[in-house]
Amino acid sequence: MRSGWCLLVALMLPSTAAAQLPVRKYLPIGLATEAVLGAVETCENMNQFVAAAVVDSAGQALAILRHDRARIQSLEQARQWAQQGALRVLTAPAAATAPPRQPTTPDTNIDEARRKAQDDARRVLEDQRRRTELTQRRMMGLPIEAQDVLVAQIAVSGSYEPETDLVCAKAGIDRIRSQLR
Numbered sequence: 001m002r003s004g005w006c007l008l009v010a011l012m013l014p015s016t017a018a019a020q021l022p023v024r025k026y027l028p029i030g031l032a033t034e035a036v037l038g039a040v041e042t043c044e045n046m047n048q049f050v051a052a053a054v055v056d057s058a059g060q061a062l063a064i065l066r067h068d069r070a071r072i073q074s075l076e077q078a079r080q081w082a083q084q085g086a087l088r089v090l091t092a093p094a095a096a097t098a099p100p101r102q103p104t105t106p107d108t109n110i111d112e113a114r115r116k117a118q119d120d121a122r123r124v125l126e127d128q129r130r131r132t133e134l135t136q137r138r139m140m141g142l143p144i145e146a147q148d149v150l151v152a153q154i155a156v157s158g159s160y161e162p163e164t165d166l167v168c169a170k171a172g173i174d175r176i177r178s179q180l181r
Contacts, residue, residue: 027054027144027152031176032062035144039156039172040067043164050158050165052172053078053141057150059086067158074158081155085140131162142169146180 032054039052044067051066051074061083066075141155154172156165 025146025149025151026056027062027146027180029062031179032152033065035152035154035172035176036063036065037172038175039154039168040065042171043067043156043159043168046159046164046168048159048164048168050156050168051075051078052154052156052169053082054144054152054154054172055079055082055086056152057086059083059153062152070158077157078155081139081157082141082153085143085155086150086153088140142166142173144173144176144180151180 035054036052040050043050049067049069049071051064051070053064053075054062056062061079064075064079066072139155141153143150144152144154154169156168156172159165159168
């Protein structure tokens, strides 16, 4: 009987293993709501009517908000983009940067019109590449970090320019940044 009581007392005492449990950082629902509200209000001030979504680091929705004048599909799009960013595992190696182009000496065989056309085509390609990168970045949303730990992801959808969506998402993060711990 005495050994039974000793076992019961031993089970009731806090163990040292319990003190070593990992602590998971998370974004409280109030801050998530504040972030989506800040993003939607910022876009509204820019005359863009959007939806915003915040998901946790596991991709589960925390807060979603759609402006009453935003397209209905922008709500689901924002949620999907935030989820993609939270669940994306970056396993691809960093993109190799192209070496800087060496200035070419003027070639007498190529006339000025041809050189101008080549420069214009190069500028168009660079602009397309930049817009593609912005679109891909928008489709992953922006991370919300607390002390260098990813706690959530925010995405905005509904404006006509990827830059605008990213600016609004950043405004949502900036609205809660001082409260992130």
